[in-house]
Amino acid sequence: MDPRHVKSADDARRIVQERGLSHVKVGLHDVDGVLRGKYLHVDKFFSALDGGFGFCDVVLGWDSNDQLYDNVTYTGWHTAYPDAPARVVPDSCRELPTEPGGLFFLCEFGDKAAELCPRGTLKRVLERARRLGFEVRCGFEYEFFVFAETPQSIRDKGYRNLKPISPGFFGYSVLRNSVYAEWYREMLDLCERMDFGLEGLHTETGAGVLEAALRVSDGLAAADKAALFKTFIKVLAQRRDWLVTFMAKWSKDWPGCGGHIHVSLWRAGEASEPVFHDAAAAHRMSPTMRQFVAGQQALMPELLAMIAPTVNSYRRLIPGFWAPTSATWGVENRTTALRVIPGSAKSTRVEYRVAAADANPYLALAAAVGAGLWGIENKLDPGEPVRGNSYALSHPAERDLPRTLMEAAGRLKASTAARALFGDAFVEHYAASREWEEREFRKHISDWELDRYFEII
Secondary structure, three states: OOHHHOOOHHHHHHHHHHHOOOEEEEEEEOOOOOEEEEEEEHHHHHHHHHHOEEEEHHHHOEOOOOOEOOOOOOOOOOOOOOEEEEEEOHHHOEEOOOOOOOEEEEEEEOHHHHHOOHHHHHHHHHHHHHHOOEEEEEEEEEEEEEEOOOHHHHHHOOOOOOOEOOOOOOOOOHHHHHHOHHHHHHHHHHHHHOOOOEEEEEEOOOOOEEEEEEOOEEHHHHHHHHHHHHHHHHHHHHOOOOEEEOOOOOOOOOOOOEOOEEEEEEEOOOOOOEOOEOOOOHHHEOHHHHHHHHHHHHHHHHHHHHHOOOOOHHHHOOOOOOOOOEOOEEEOOOOOOEEEEOOOOOOOEEEEOOOEOOOOHHHHHHHHHHHHHHHHHOOOOOOOOOOOOHHHOOOOHHHEOOOOHHHHHHHHHOOHHHHHHHOHHHHHHHHHHHHHHHHHHHOOOOHHHHHHHOOOO
């Protein structure tokens, strides 16, 4: 049985039995988008298919470095970190090319934990879209750097003088992808076999940096694919003693890593059709698309913590490095936060360019879609598009994006729209997790501070 033909719990049992597996790998994504999981014995797995299983709720109560939040109410020492109910998602079944014959299944939290679960948060937004009569289609693009380093060597070097797999600026290089043809083939094959296939793959402008565009999928499937892509491309690299990073801005000398999202809405139902395209309208944008873009623009400053979730995210949002600094929109304009791409009825879409590669795909998509739906519900208008270089123009103050993670967390917590879209429980918990992240950062002394102040000041 083909793993991607698994649709039900019975199908999941069948494929596991056909393969004679003793254990199955399962995993779910935490607040930061890190895949956390384990191997389950087949008896436990079959039981979980029927009634779910317990997964320690600490994964909703710690950061990407496994440090425990001290400012959240859902879980902590005060609750003693119990198990939260989780369920296996049968139709997420994937081949594990690096573990021949092995299978992987995504899971998601249930009950109260579902209010905080990134996948659950996106599902609520997509249900909102369905109630409005829409389905979401989207595709993620990721830029990432590849180093001829290992997890141990980067630590031994103190993250300094790292060696990319190739030197210099060389975007869209046929030379590079031919010299490293085996690596490219491994990536393409892995992505196809694990059902997060790529529409395009090329070198970006920078040393060892690549860009991968995942094929368009329905909303939840697209986020699943993006989240799995980020983990298993790292797995593939580390198995050949290389290392991949999706850090938003790892060096001041190179551009940052974008995680752009292409989004369109389609009419829900059997006779599904795109709703963004209007051949007779300006820029071929239907009224629905204008309202969607207006909502994304209006809420971007309030939702930025979901899109730029780390302290490092804000190193990328600087003028001149292909990352926006204001909530702006334009038509085929890569200097704006939102790039409208007018094409055929099926290809007309908006590119959410403010997102970085370090964002949790579930939460970034929830923010991008939720804001757009807010614009439709409130019949917002985006105004005129930016023409020319957005960095060189003045924009209304209300379009300014937060400059720090702490500011972004505060904007999210105060946002009535965010609470309506994602729920009070999610907003309180997630904003607290971002405040924690910045507090952790402020405990540390940077090399820049030591170089600048230690002797001279």
